[in-house]
Amino acid sequence: xxxxxxxxxxxxSARIASRDMAKCPTAKKNEALLTxxxxxxxxxxxxxxxxxxxxxxxKEAGLSxxxxxxxxxxxxxxxxxxxxxxxxxxxEDPVGSICRTxxxxxxxxxxxxxxxxxxxxxxxxxxxxxxxxxAALCLKAGNAVILRGGSEAYYSNMALSGIIKKAxxxxxxxxxxxxxxxxxxxxAVNALLSQEEYIDLIIPRGGESLIRFVVENSRIPVLKHYKxxxxxxxxxxxxxxxxxxxxxxxKVQRPGVCNAMETMLVHKAAAxxxxxxxxxxxxxAGVEIRGCPETCSILPSAKKATEEDWxxxxxDLILAVKVVSDMDEAxxxxxxxxxxxxxxIVTSDYNRARRFLREVDSSVVLVNASxxxxxxxxxxxxxxxxxxxxxxxxxxxxxxxxxxxxxFIVSGNGQIRE
Amino acid sequence: xxxxxxxxxxxxSARIASRDMAKCPTAKKNEALLTxxxxxxxxxxxxxxxxxxxxxxxKEAGLSxxxxxxxxxxxxxxxxxxxxxxxxxxxEDPVGSICRTxxxxxxxxxxxxxxxxxxxxxxxxxxxxxxxxxAALCLKAGNAVILRGGSEAYYSNMALSGIIKKAxxxxxxxxxxxxxxxxxxxxAVNALLSQEEYIDLIIPRGGESLIRFVVENSRIPVLKHYKxxxxxxxxxxxxxxxxxxxxxxxKVQRPGVCNAMETMLVHKAAAxxxxxxxxxxxxxAGVEIRGCPETCSILPSAKKATEEDWxxxxxDLILAVKVVSDMDEAxxxxxxxxxxxxxxIVTSDYNRARRFLREVDSSVVLVNASxxxxxxxxxxxxxxxxxxxxxxxxxxxxxxxxxxxxxFIVSGNGQIRE
Numbered sequence: 001x002x003x004x005x006x007x008x009x010x011x012x013s014a015r016i017a018s019r020d021m022a023k024c025p026t027a028k029k030n031e032a033l034l035t036x037x038x039x040x041x042x043x044x045x046x047x048x049x050x051x052x053x054x055x056x057x058x059k060e061a062g063l064s065x066x067x068x069x070x071x072x073x074x075x076x077x078x079x080x081x082x083x084x085x086x087x088x089x090x091x092e093d094p095v096g097s098i099c100r101t102x103x104x105x106x107x108x109x110x111x112x113x114x115x116x117x118x119x120x121x122x123x124x125x126x127x128x129x130x131x132x133x134x135a136a137l138c139l140k141a142g143n144a145v146i147l148r149g150g151s152e153a154y155y156s157n158m159a160l161s162g163i164i165k166k167a168x169x170x171x172x173x174x175x176x177x178x179x180x181x182x183x184x185x186x187x188a189v190n191a192l193l194s195q196e197e198y199i200d201l202i203i204p205r206g207g208e209s210l211i212r213f214v215v216e217n218s219r220i221p222v223l224k225h226y227k228x229x230x231x232x233x234x235x236x237x238x239x240x241x242x243x244x245x246x247x248x249x250x251k252v253q254r255p256g257v258c259n260a261m262e263t264m265l266v267h268k269a270a271a272x273x274x275x276x277x278x279x280x281x282x283x284x285a286g287v288e289i290r291g292c293p294e295t296c297s298i299l300p301s302a303k304k305a306t307e308e309d310w311x312x313x314x315x316d317l318i319l320a321v322k323v324v325s326d327m328d329e330a331x332x333x334x335x336x337x338x339x340x341x342x343x344x345i346v347t348s349d350y351n352r353a354r355r356f357l358r359e360v361d362s363s364v365v366l367v368n369a370s371x372x373x374x375x376x377x378x379x380x381x382x383x384x385x386x387x388x389x390x391x392x393x394x395x396x397x398x399x400x401x402x403x404x405x406x407x408f409i410v411s412g413n414g415q416i417r418e
Numbered sequence: 419x420x421x422x423x424x425x426x427x428x429x430x431s432a433r434i435a436s437r438d439m440a441k442c443p444t445a446k447k448n449e450a451l452l453t454x455x456x457x458x459x460x461x462x463x464x465x466x467x468x469x470x471x472x473x474x475x476x477k478e479a480g481l482s483x484x485x486x487x488x489x490x491x492x493x494x495x496x497x498x499x500x501x502x503x504x505x506x507x508x509x510e511d512p513v514g515s516i517c518r519t520x521x522x523x524x525x526x527x528x529x530x531x532x533x534x535x536x537x538x539x540x541x542x543x544x545x546x547x548x549x550x551x552x553a554a555l556c557l558k559a560g561n562a563v564i565l566r567g568g569s570e571a572y573y574s575n576m577a578l579s580g581i582i583k584k585a586x587x588x589x590x591x592x593x594x595x596x597x598x599x600x601x602x603x604x605x606a607v608n609a610l611l612s613q614e615e616y617i618d619l620i621i622p623r624g625g626e627s628l629i630r631f632v633v634e635n636s637r638i639p640v641l642k643h644y645k646x647x648x649x650x651x652x653x654x655x656x657x658x659x660x661x662x663x664x665x666x667x668x669k670v671q672r673p674g675v676c677n678a679m680e681t682m683l684v685h686k687a688a689a690x691x692x693x694x695x696x697x698x699x700x701x702x703a704g705v706e707i708r709g710c711p712e713t714c715s716i717l718p719s720a721k722k723a724t725e726e727d728w729x730x731x732x733x734d735l736i737l738a739v740k741v742v743s744d745m746d747e748a749x750x751x752x753x754x755x756x757x758x759x760x761x762x763i764v765t766s767d768y769n770r771a772r773r774f775l776r777e778v779d780s781s782v783v784l785v786n787a788s789x790x791x792x793x794x795x796x797x798x799x800x801x802x803x804x805x806x807x808x809x810x811x812x813x814x815x816x817x818x819x820x821x822x823x824x825x826f827i828v829s830g831n832g833q834i835r836e
Binding site for chain 1: 437440441514520522526528531533535536618619633634637639641657660663664666667668671753771775776777779780781782783784785786787788790791792796797798808809810811813814815823824825826827828829830831832833834835
């Protein structure tokens with residue numbers, strides 16, 4: 001059977017399964033999640049055996065140690081996947097809630113009811129834990145999901161697929177509610193992206209090149225973020241001790257993630273005191289500073305920043321630093337070089353705090369807190385399936401609610417339009 | 419200058435204007451709307467003169483009388499555009515509202531702030547009133563907008579463009595906040611659809627072929643509906659007098675619009691009483707009935723429906739009629755042949771009313787009311803810019819709020835991530 005036909009049949013059966021999922025009671029969905037968790041633990045040895053085939057293939061292909069590390073399923077990975085399932089089962093079910101009811105002058109009662117999106121396609125790279133995490137969120141939100149993981153994780157994903165199917169069936173849910181593409185060829189991705197008749201949303205997770213490929217080839221709406229070029233602006237009258245803690249946390253706590261600070265902007269009035277203090281702290285943590293001319297004149301040991309550094313997501317212990325003459329210059333810099341992801345100000349000034357929150361066009365804007373808080377769990381959404389930096393449908397971390405939509409429901413007693 | 423360069427420069431300047439628009443106070447936006455309304459009335463003769471050039475061109479090209487009627491700007495059209503502007507100026511401004519605030523355990527305060535989408539592109543056909551209606555809604559929601567009307571309305575739209583520019587400028591708003599594409603070639607549409615760096619959303623308005631063209635060629639997210647194949651299901655124990663009024667209204671009040679009923683489904687227990695009653699009513703209004711075999715056996719004068727009739731949007735005084743054995747069959751029919759647009763049930767049964775509302779997957783689902791209520795004004799949204807039948811971002815009529823999104827704002831006092 002050709003790849004195209006396989007994928008089309010998967011998509012069609014997912015659409016049919018999505019109808020049962022949409023009316024599935026919460027208790028049944030939770031039972032399925034916990035059954036998957038139990039099966040993962042029970043079949044841990046089998047999963048690790050299958051994962052070893054992938055690890056062997058990756059080594060043979062000469063893939064990097066970091067890549068192989070992300071690919072490996074250890075006991076801790078299985079435990080974490082099972083815990084994730086339990087956490088999602090404990091989240092409130094958004095489906096079916098009714099809100100914003102109003103009575104129109106003619107007496108019809110108009111409300112919005114939250115409903116699942118339908119069928120979601122997830123395209124991701126090597127980490128097999130995404131298979132479980134993404135499936136759990138889609139399922140809890142009442143959707144059917146088609147997962148397409150990296151071909152390097154083929155055996156691991158096929159093992160997880162069998163476990164999920166068994167658990168769904170044991171819980172009385174359709175097996176087709178969670179399907180994993182059993183095809184290694186890249187053409188499977190293209191085939192998936194053309195199933196606009198059956199798939200409502202595509203979420204790509206991975207590097208920028210994967211995401212660009214998906215956006216350029218998809219006829220289905222895509223939720224994505226390309227990169228996180230996050231800024232912290234240290235204002236004129238910032239509490240410098242607070243600024244030090246926030247900037248250090250934003251850069252160093254986990255430099256390889258999308259909500260880490262990549263550029264620090266410092267008001268010229270604070271620069272002379274703040275930069276040497278901060279540079280000392282950063283140098284102890286191995287952070288390389290690439291500064292604007294004014295930064296370099298205050299910190300002679302800093303490298304010179306090039307124009308390319310400002311829009312770069314380093315994902316590493318590297319930080320671009322710029323001295324600005326006021327908040328307007330900082331906001332302008334963020335608008336020009338930022339990625340609408342996460343930006344923060346440290347300030348004691350009420351008016352500037354207020355203006356920064358309003359005028360910075362990013363999915364999460366913070367006053368006096370670390371950029372690292374752009375995360376579904378930290379912002380109170382529960383688990384997240386990714387962060388959107390485009391504005392349609394979702395802007396910022398996407399939790400269960402972002403995997404749903406609302407329809408209008410109208411109750412009348414015979415009203416007609418005059 | 420090539421079409422591509424013209425469009426790219428328009429898009430870039432719209433993006434810059436959108437930053438001013440995003441922070442523009444409500445009073446200033448309302449002033450601009452009312453200034454446009456005043457100018458439209460003051461320059462009515464000029465607008466009609468320019469419109470005559472388009473009408474002459476359309477006649478020369480041999481376009482249909484219905485087409486020419488939609489293209490014509492009469493005194494009533496100008497009055498209606500001016501009234502529309504005043505209505506939009508009176509609507510509540512969604513931008514800047516803050517909601518869903520919660521305090522996290524670590525003390526950060528997390529809220530969502532409503533913000534404009536940014537730059538919106540509207541691609542539509544011949545009716546020049548869309549130029550004003552769409553511009554008004556986009557502007558009130560704090561967006562910049564690029565409008566591309568049909569080439570047949572070129573002179574009319576250029577006249578409106580000049581008036582809008584003058585009014586924006588007089589109100590202190592950037593002239594680039596509302597731009598009308600001054601290019602008649604179709605290649606302007608393709609150029610617009612590839613400005614994903616500057617344009618956040620495309621809304622096509624027009625026939626199915628225009629919309630399919632836009633979806634297939636756009637790299638920018640698109641909100642659209644292809645067609646409205648709307649159903650009314652008359653249940654077993656419906657109040658037949660109520661069913662008669664609702665079905666007549668849904669089909670006949672304005673048959674050429676997307677929320678008109680195209681298929682009537684009747685429970686077999688009600689068919690013998692209801693169909694003759696309804697057929698009499700419909701025949702007086704000139705409605706042609708295309709029935710399933712059972713319908714035709716009750717109504718010998720009805721035409722036989724073919725398989726093609728069920729998914730068809732007639733937009734005319736034609737109605738497909740099917741007798742079903744229960745509500746499950748009705749819901750299944752709607753799922754198979756409907757377009758996720760608008761579907762209604764007429765019933766007296768509490769449980770079936772509740773199930774129909776939950777299980778029918780349409781943007782507006784009604785109990786005991788006409789499908790004609792799927793309209794932003796009727797559902798309490800104020801004016802609308804269209805109806806979405808895909809689920810991402812908006813599902814159903816799109817008002818001001820659907821032309822915005824939310825970002826997260828976080829206020830802390832030094833919190834960092836542990």
